[in-house]
Amino acid sequence: MTEKVIRVGHSPDPDDAFMFYGLASGKVKLEGIIIEHLLEDIQSLNRRALEGELEVTAISAHAFPYVADKYWIMATGASMGEGYGPVIVSKRYRSLSELEGKTVATPGPLTTATLLFHLFTDGIKNVDIPFDQIMERVEREEFAAGLIIHEGQITYSTQGFHKILDFGELWQREFALPLPLGLDVVRQDLGEDLARRLSRGLKESIHFGYTHQREAIPYALQYGRGITEELGERFVKMYVSELTVDMGDAGKKGLELLYRLAAERRLIPQVPEIILF
Numbered sequence: 001m002t003e004k005v006i007r008v009g010h011s012p013d014p015d016d017a018f019m020f021y022g023l024a025s026g027k028v029k030l031e032g033i034i035i036e037h038l039l040e041d042i043q044s045l046n047r048r049a050l051e052g053e054l055e056v057t058a059i060s061a062h063a064f065p066y067v068a069d070k071y072w073i074m075a076t077g078a079s080m081g082e083g084y085g086p087v088i089v090s091k092r093y094r095s096l097s098e099l100e101g102k103t104v105a106t107p108g109p110l111t112t113a114t115l116l117f118h119l120f121t122d123g124i125k126n127v128d129i130p131f132d133q134i135m136e137r138v139e140r141e142e143f144a145a146g147l148i149i150h151e152g153q154i155t156y157s158t159q160g161f162h163k164i165l166d167f168g169e170l171w172q173r174e175f176a177l178p179l180p181l182g183l184d185v186v187r188q189d190l191g192e193d194l195a196r197r198l199s200r201g202l203k204e205s206i207h208f209g210y211t212h213q214r215e216a217i218p219y220a221l222q223y224g225r226g227i228t229e230e231l232g233e234r235f236v237k238m239y240v241s242e243l244t245v246d247m248g249d250a251g252k253k254g255l256e257l258l259y260r261l262a263a264e265r266r267l268i269p270q271v272p273e274i275i276l277f
Helices: 014-024 042-050 061-067 112-120 131-139 152-159 167-175 192-211 213-221 229-239 248-264
Strands: 004-010 033-039 056-060 071-073 079-081 087-090 103-106 125-128 145-148 162-166 179-187
Touching: 004 014, 004 042, 014 033, 014 192, 014 213, 014 229, 033 192, 042 056, 042 061, 056 061, 061 071, 061 112, 061 179, 061 248, 079 167, 087 131, 087 152, 103 112, 103 131, 112 125, 112 145, 112 167, 112 179, 112 248, 131 145, 131 152, 145 152, 152 229, 162 167, 167 179, 167 248, 179 192, 179 248, 192 213, 213 229
Parallel strands: 004 033, 004 056, 103 125, 103 145
Antiparallel strands: 056 179, 071 179, 079 179, 087 145, 087 162
16 A cells, blocks of 8 residues: 655644654554654744645644635644733833834734734734744844744743733633634645544644653753753643643634634634634
């Protein structure tokens, strides 16, 4: 039997690496399928998804309305904030009102963080730059503040930055729902049967990571960009939760709310249909 090659795109970050450890290590296998991993930053994966390049890929939740004609959402693999999320930080300023008329560095036009910025701030300009340059360039005072994602969310205070707004805290306070940030999607032309097999395979990989943490955590920390083992494990467990195993009804409701709010503000083209695989 000829094996089918499935290209899987995900970010070189501790949480994604942890999720995919079972598959990447070969400890979790899918019969008749060869998984090829492509590691790129999320904004690059969003752009690839616009072209339908990869069979399975991580994307920003913000990007899905633009690729809903090509991909289905997997019930597993989502990154959900549960009272935490992208954070606006600054060294000089401490409130949103102080940022009015100033410029904030944001991590990419299709990232969910930037969508949240446009949803919940007014009178503040933004410029999109690579996410891993944001803190350094705010430090150099190129920008008044920065919107940080990934492990910067738990390290900013140790580097002397002040929190102005945590969008995960705001979302929890306003809506009492998980905040959808990242999704894993599967290309529709694979068909429903294969899509469900791949979703089950990713779920098995996440379970494998949790039941083999002595292997999976050190593997994930290779992608931690200098953070300690303790912080790396904390970050992984923030974004690889029960909602990552299966977003369930609460995760789906959070996603539907995000798209409804964004469509009302004309920040996305339409509210996409959400069918989970």
